[in-house]
Amino acid sequence: MDALWIMLLVVLVVALVLRRLRPTWYWMTFGVTLATIRVLSRYRSVMDACGLTVPPSRWRLTLARLTNRPPPEDRSPRILRLRPTATGLVLRLKLRPGQDAFDFSASSDRLRHSFALHNVVSREIRSGVVELRMTGYDILKRVRMPAVGPDDALRVPVALREDGEVHYRDYREVPHALNVGATKSGKSVYQRTLVAGLAPRNVALVGIDCKNGVELSPLAARFTAMADNPTDAAELLTALVQYMSRVYDLIRAEQRISVGLPDAEITADIWDLPPHLRPLPVVVLVDEVAELALAANKAEEARRDRIVTDLIRLSQLGRAAGIHLEICGQRFGSELGKGITMLRAQLTGRTAHRVNDETSANMAFGDISPDAVLAAVQIDRDRPGTAVAGDSSGGWTRIRAPHTTLRQAVDTCNAHAHRTPSIPELEPFRPAVPVRVIVGKVQPKSASAPAF
Numbered sequence: 001m002d003a004l005w006i007m008l009l010v011v012l013v014v015a016l017v018l019r020r021l022r023p024t025w026y027w028m029t030f031g032v033t034l035a036t037i038r039v040l041s042r043y044r045s046v047m048d049a050c051g052l053t054v055p056p057s058r059w060r061l062t063l064a065r066l067t068n069r070p071p072p073e074d075r076s077p078r079i080l081r082l083r084p085t086a087t088g089l090v091l092r093l094k095l096r097p098g099q100d101a102f103d104f105s106a107s108s109d110r111l112r113h114s115f116a117l118h119n120v121v122s123r124e125i126r127s128g129v130v131e132l133r134m135t136g137y138d139i140l141k142r143v144r145m146p147a148v149g150p151d152d153a154l155r156v157p158v159a160l161r162e163d164g165e166v167h168y169r170d171y172r173e174v175p176h177a178l179n180v181g182a183t184k185s186g187k188s189v190y191q192r193t194l195v196a197g198l199a200p201r202n203v204a205l206v207g208i209d210c211k212n213g214v215e216l217s218p219l220a221a222r223f224t225a226m227a228d229n230p231t232d233a234a235e236l237l238t239a240l241v242q243y244m245s246r247v248y249d250l251i252r253a254e255q256r257i258s259v260g261l262p263d264a265e266i267t268a269d270i271w272d273l274p275p276h277l278r279p280l281p282v283v284v285l286v287d288e289v290a291e292l293a294l295a296a297n298k299a300e301e302a303r304r305d306r307i308v309t310d311l312i313r314l315s316q317l318g319r320a321a322g323i324h325l326e327i328c329g330q331r332f333g334s335e336l337g338k339g340i341t342m343l344r345a346q347l348t349g350r351t352a353h354r355v356n357d358e359t360s361a362n363m364a365f366g367d368i369s370p371d372a373v374l375a376a377v378q379i380d381r382d383r384p385g386t387a388v389a390g391d392s393s394g395g396w397t398r399i400r401a402p403h404t405t406l407r408q409a410v411d412t413c414n415a416h417a418h419r420t421p422s423i424p425e426l427e428p429f430r431p432a433v434p435v436r437v438i439v440g441k442v443q444p445k446s447a448s449a450p451a452f
């Protein structure tokens with residue numbers, strides 16, 4: 001008997017220690033079973049307490065009256081499935097008549113308290129079916145990205161979502177994106193994670209970093225072109241617009257629509273071109289857009305207008321030519337001058353790191369979702385890297401990128417330097433990569449693979 005008590009005590013101590021120090025292990029060993037028991041045993045009372053039940057139907061009431069039985073209780077949504085995951089539980093529910101997916105998202109905070117789980121996120125799967133994704137512990141405290149298999153060239157896992165899913169930056173779905181956040185909020189780490197994710201893929205990277213190149217030039221080995229001041233940036237963007245025209249000429253030359261040509265072979269963008277003719281996609285990363293958009297005198301004003309006009313043209317026409325914009329800034333509002341709001345309207349993907357005021361959050365989400373504005377303002381100061389990510393469809397989620405160090409990103413870029421394509425129009429902007437000496441060998445500058 002004594003041995004049994006000692007064993008139980010040891011298990012309890014181990015569980016408490018794991019819960020504090022290794023929440024992932026705690027969840028996998030004890031947490032998942034305890035949470036499943038808790039959710040199933042409290043389910044009816046929690047639904048009732050959260051106002052997620054519906055009164056019994058008329059025929060049930062009539063039947064109870066006819067058979068002289070007490071009236072039936074209010075009904076909770078039917079559980080279709082309860083699935084444990086590595087970070088929590090997924091509960092799929094069939095709604096009762098009169099219920100709405102919004103009822104569940106509005107009650108998610110009440111649900112998480114009632115089930116004693118860390119977080120509950122609800123989403124509609126299809127008409128009448130809602131999924132509650134519950135996480136058992138704070139998975140954004142120390143982000144560990146789950147292993148994801150080889151994927152499409154332009155779908156990069158960049159962060160972890162609060163519901164335990166991977167957040168992807170998918171350039172085919174969302175061609176251009178905006179990333180705002182106060183200083184020290186984690187924008188550069190997010191951008192670095194993105195570059196490290198893109199480096200092993202067949203894309204051309206173009207960087208504009210007017211902070212004298214401090215963020216992007218260490219990663220230069222994987223960049224086809226780079227500018228570290230507004231004057232070079234203006235020239236680089238003009239060259240990109242010329243490149244875009246050449247890609248459009250190529251697409252037109254390949255269209256040759258005739259009666260006999262199958263519909264599937266009529267192309268209006270690079271993705272429908274035959275693989276041997278298809279140019280590589282180009283991702284243009286702009287760090288701190290305000291440096292490009294502000295002007296102190298007349299000459300700078302002319303340059304600024306040229307830059308903003310070229311960015312607008314790239315954002316309007318670039319997608320079909322495989323050119324994608326990824327623009328970072330502390331603020332992105334009309335105070336940056338003419339054309340900025342027009343440019344912002346073209347940037348479908350929105351990510352807001354911690355911002356200091358509601359106005360800055362409005363610049364990312366004001367025209368999309370008021371809830372997301374509130375969530376961006378509430379991001380904790382001691383949680384850099386946490387952001388609210390959304391798109392223009394109104395959906396949003398809390399995410400946090402893994403803490404990719406500059407050393408990790410530099411190593412990844414150097415390892416994939418041989419993939420750096422060369423684009424003739426951008427050749428004058430190719431960054432000078434210092435000759436690297438590796439174990440006694442002299443490594444030449446990265447080999448140039450032709451983009452097209």
Ligand SMILES: Nc1ncnc2c1ncn2[C@@H]1O[C@H](COP(=O)(O)OP(=O)(O)OP(=O)(O)O)[C@@H](O)[C@H]1O
Nearest residue numbers: 181182183184185186187188189384385401402403
């Ligand atoms: N995802 C993350 N996980 C953990 N720590 C992070 C994360 N992102 C950023 N940090 C921490 O926050 C610090 C500031 O991040 P970062 O340099 O990316 O901010 P920033 O928004 O680019 O700031 P600035 O605009 O001043 O350049 C980093 O040095 C890092 O220590």
